[in-house]
Amino acid sequence: EAQVTQNPRYLITVTGKKLTVTCSQNMNHEYMSWYRQDPGLGLRQIYYSMNVEVTDKGDVPEGYKVSRKEKRNFPLILESPSPNQTSLYFCASSKGGPPDTQYFGPGTRLTVL
Amino acid sequence: AQSVTQPDIHITVSEGASLELRCNYSYGATPYLFWYVQSPGQGLQLLLKYFSGDTLVQGIKGFEAEFKRSQSSFNLRKPSVHWSDAAEYFCAVGAGSGTYKYIFGTGTRLKVLA
Numbered sequence: 167e168a169q170v171t172q173n174p175r176y177l178i179t180v181t182g183k184k185l186t187v188t189c190s191q192n193m194n195h196e197y198m199s200w201y202r203q204d205p206g207l208g209l210r211q212i213y214y215s216m217n218v219e220v221t222d223k224g225d226v227p228e229g230y231k232v233s234r235k236e237k238r239n240f241p242l243i244l245e246s247p248s249p250n251q252t253s254l255y256f257c258a259s260s261k262g263g264p265p266d267t268q269y270f271g272p273g274t275r276l277t278v279l
Numbered sequence: 280a281q282s283v284t285q286p287d288i289h290i291t292v293s294e295g296a297s298l299e300l301r302c303n304y305s306y307g308a309t310p311y312l313f314w315y316v317q318s319p320g321q322g323l324q325l326l327l328k329y330f331s332g333d334t335l336v337q338g339i340k341g342f343e344a345e346f347k348r349s350q351s352s353f354n355l356r357k358p359s360v361h362w363s364d365a366a367e368y369f370c371a372v373g374a375g376s377g378t379y380k381y382i383f384g385t386g387t388r389l390k391v392l393a
Contacts, residue, residue: 197379206288208369208385209323216379224380256322264373264381265311265330270322 168193170271172257178277179247187242187274189257197260198240199224199268200232202253209256215240216263247278281306283372285384292360293392300355300387302370311373312353314344317386318366326368329353340364365391 170191179185191198199214201224211224215234229251231243240259244251255274260266282305292298304310311330315323327338334346344355353370370384 199381201383206385208285209371209383211381211383214379214381222378222380225382258323263379265313265328267325267328268323268381270324272322 168269170257170259170269172255172271172274174274175272176275178279180279181248182246185244185247185276187244187255187257187276189240189242189271190238191240191259191269192238193259193261193269194237195259195261195269196237197263197266197268198234199258200230200240200242201256201258202226202251203256203273204253212242212255214263244276247276249278252276252278281310281372281374281380281382283370283382283384285368285370285387287387288385289388289390291390291392294362295359298355298357298360298364298389300368300370300389302353302355302384303351304353304370304372305351306372306374309348312344312346313371313373313381314338314342314353314355315369315371315383316340316366317369323369326355360389360391362391362393365389 200212201209210226213232215221257271258268260268284303313328314326329346367388
């Protein structure tokens with residue numbers, strides 16, 4: 167089954183404790199992206215990647231890192247999480263960039279205390 | 280700078296009534312435009328998209344949208360709403376050259392009355 171998977175689905179952590187949210191797709195997609203969703207703000211793009219070793223900033227990259235060492239994986243790294251990074255995070259992938267259809271993962275709900 | 284505005288935060292309609300959700304965008308070139316739906320506790324699903332050609336776009340679940348360049352709008356419509364359409368709807372614009380970013384609107388939450 168074609169899908170985008172994220173792990174963990176739920177995470178509660180404390181300020182400053184490094185964490186990684188994994189994202190994997192099995193569709194051989196070139197484009198992958200991370201978003202955060204906050205009430206009243208919709209989805210905001212954090213980072214995206216057009217291919218292996220090619221990443222670029224979205225609108226809200228501060229406090230986040232990404233890497234794309236393999237085509238199927240695109241982990242999101244929070245090296246020193248802060249409470250304002252408490253959010254619902256979505257990973258998505260598509261064959262290419264816009265206008266190709268993005269397929270979204272189920273989301274990761276992160277709480278930083 | 281690119282931006283997407285969804286002026287209606289909440290909309291309530293009766294089952295069987297028609298629906299129009301508004302979306303206005305700001306973008307320097309011809310945009311790629313999208314509508315997504317998010318059911319409670321779920322991820323996002325693409326309803327339809329516009330990238331060229333016919334300005335009236337048909338999507339899944341009986342939805343359609345019309346691209347109006349003169350009004351910078353891409354409104355979503357459905358002639359008869361079903362209770363299962365209750366969800367949050369997001370309009371988005373994608374850049375296709377130079378950068379490959381997406382900008383989403385803040386969403387419209389649809390409530391359907393039986």
